[in-house]
Amino acid sequence: MHWLYLLLAIGALMLAITTRSGGMLMLWLLATVGFLLAWVVGWYRNRIGEVSREEVAMVDPVELHRLRQLAEQRRREAAAQAAAGEEPQAR
Numbered sequence: 001m002h003w004l005y006l007l008l009a010i011g012a013l014m015l016a017i018t019t020r021s022g023g024m025l026m027l028w029l030l031a032t033v034g035f036l037l038a039w040v041v042g043w044y045r046n047r048i049g050e051v052s053r054e055e056v057a058m059v060d061p062v063e064l065h066r067l068r069q070l071a072e073q074r075r076r077e078a079a080a081q082a083a084a085g086e087e088p089q090a091r
Helices: 002-018 022-051 061-084
Strands: none
8 A cells, every 4th residue: 555655756746847836846746755755654664564573472471470480490499509519400
């Protein structure tokens, strides 16, 4: 859909080039700038929408809680090994 704004901007520029009135020239040039801006914004939104994260890939609260429990368990094991004078095992 954003490509339509580019075509409208080109059309408005063609009208600006062919007009003989100064007021119409300014009107068509403003329309050209407006349509170009709308095209850039639409292109940007389309581009960002393709690379945005999906909610499916995000970590849900249950999984996050499980990961926190695993991290806490590893910290306790490392602290217990350090207290016993052993070197922590690499995982």
